[in-house]
Amino acid sequence: MLTLEGVRQVFRSGQDLVVALAGIDLVLDRGDFLTVIGSNGAGKTTLLHVIAGNLIPTSGRVLIDGEDVTATPAHRRARRIGRIVQDPLSGTAPTMTIAENLALASKRSKRSLAVALTRRRRREFAEVLRPLGMGLERRLDDPAFLLSGGERQALTVTMATLARPDILLLDEHTAALDPANARRIGELTEAFVERTGLTTLMVTHNMEQAIALGNRLVMMHKGRIVLELGGEKKRSTKVPELVSLFSHRHIADDELLLETAP
Numbered sequence: 001m002l003t004l005e006g007v008r009q010v011f012r013s014g015q016d017l018v019v020a021l022a023g024i025d026l027v028l029d030r031g032d033f034l035t036v037i038g039s040n041g042a043g044k045t046t047l048l049h050v051i052a053g054n055l056i057p058t059s060g061r062v063l064i065d066g067e068d069v070t071a072t073p074a075h076r077r078a079r080r081i082g083r084i085v086q087d088p089l090s091g092t093a094p095t096m097t098i099a100e101n102l103a104l105a106s107k108r109s110k111r112s113l114a115v116a117l118t119r120r121r122r123r124e125f126a127e128v129l130r131p132l133g134m135g136l137e138r139r140l141d142d143p144a145f146l147l148s149g150g151e152r153q154a155l156t157v158t159m160a161t162l163a164r165p166d167i168l169l170l171d172e173h174t175a176a177l178d179p180a181n182a183r184r185i186g187e188l189t190e191a192f193v194e195r196t197g198l199t200t201l202m203v204t205h206n207m208e209q210a211i212a213l214g215n216r217l218v219m220m221h222k223g224r225i226v227l228e229l230g231g232e233k234k235r236s237t238k239v240p241e242l243v244s245l246f247s248h249r250h251i252a253d254d255e256l257l258l259e260t261a262p
C-alpha cells in the first residue's frame with residue numbers, strides 16, 4: 001500500500017545541514033494502523049510531509065500501491081491522503097455549519113452545497129455524528145466555530161473518513177485536548193480506521209495511546225526508526241517497558257520528552 005525506500009530529507013539551516021530523515025524504510029499494508037512516537041525533532045512531521053507530498057525527499061522513494069509518487073505534488077495526492085494536525089481550528093471551515101463542513105468533505109457531494117444538503121443527506125450526516133455521543137447530530141446548523149476543541153477534532157476525524165482517502169495521516173491530532181477528550185478522539189479514530197480499513201499513520205507523544213491504538217508502532221530518533229513493534233508484542237508491551245527499550249538504544253530519557261501518563 002505505502003512503501004518508503006531509503007527516504008532522506010536534509011534541510012539547509014543557515015550554514016548547517018539538518019538531517020531530518022536519515023534513511024527511512026517502511027512498508028505499510030492496506031489497513032495497517034501505525035503509531036509513531038519519538039523525541040522532538042525526531043523527524044515525525046517531516047515524514048508525514050514526505051508522504052503527503054509537501055516535501056520531495058532529498059533522496060529515496062515513496063510508493064503508493066506500487067506507483068512511484070516521490071515527486072508527485074501534494075495537490076495531486078490530496079484525494080488519496082487525508083491529514084489531521086494538532087490544531088483543532090485548522091481542520092474545519094469555522095463560519096460554515098457542521099452540515100456544510102460534512103458536505104464539503106464528502107466525495108459524493110462535490111457539485112454544490114444546495115444539492116448536497118438535501119433532507120436525506122442531513123439524515124445521513126446525523127447518523128455519522130450520532131455515534132460520537134456528543135450531540136453534534138442535533139447541531140447540524142451550528143457554525144463550526146461554536147464547537148469545543150474536542151468536538152471540532154471529532155468533526156474533523158468524521159470529515160476525513162467521509163472523504164474516503166486511502167491513507168490517513170494524523171500529526172498529534174489529540175495533543176491539544178484534555179486527557180478524557182484525547183482518549184475519546186483516539187478511540188473514535190481507531191473505530192473509524194477499523195470500519196473503513198484506512199491505512200493510517202498517527203504521530204503521538206502519548207505512549208499509552210501509541211500502545212493502545214493501531215496494530216504497529218515505530219519509535220523515531222534523529223531521523224531514524226530505532227524501534228519497531230507489531231501484533232501481540234505491541235499489545236502486551238507496557239509503558240515502562242517501552243521506556244526501557246528506548247534507553248537500551250542509548251537514548252536518554254530526558255531526550256524523549258514523551259508523556260508517560262495516560
Ligand SMILES: Nc1ncnc2c1ncn2[C@@H]1O[C@H](COP(=O)(O)OP(=O)(O)OP(=O)(O)O)[C@@H](O)[C@H]1O
Nearest residue numbers: 011012013018020039040041042043044045046047
Ligand atoms: N523547513 C525546514 N527547514 C529547516 N529545518 C527543518 C525544516 N523542517 C524541519 N526541520 C528540522 O528537521 C528536524 C525534524 O523536524 P520535525 O518537525 O519532523 O520533528 P518532529 O519529530 O515532528 O518533532 P515534534 O515532536 O517537535 O513535532 C528538526 O530538527 C527541525 O528543526
Ligand SMILES: [Mg+2]
Nearest residue numbers: 044045046171
Ligand atoms: Mg512534529
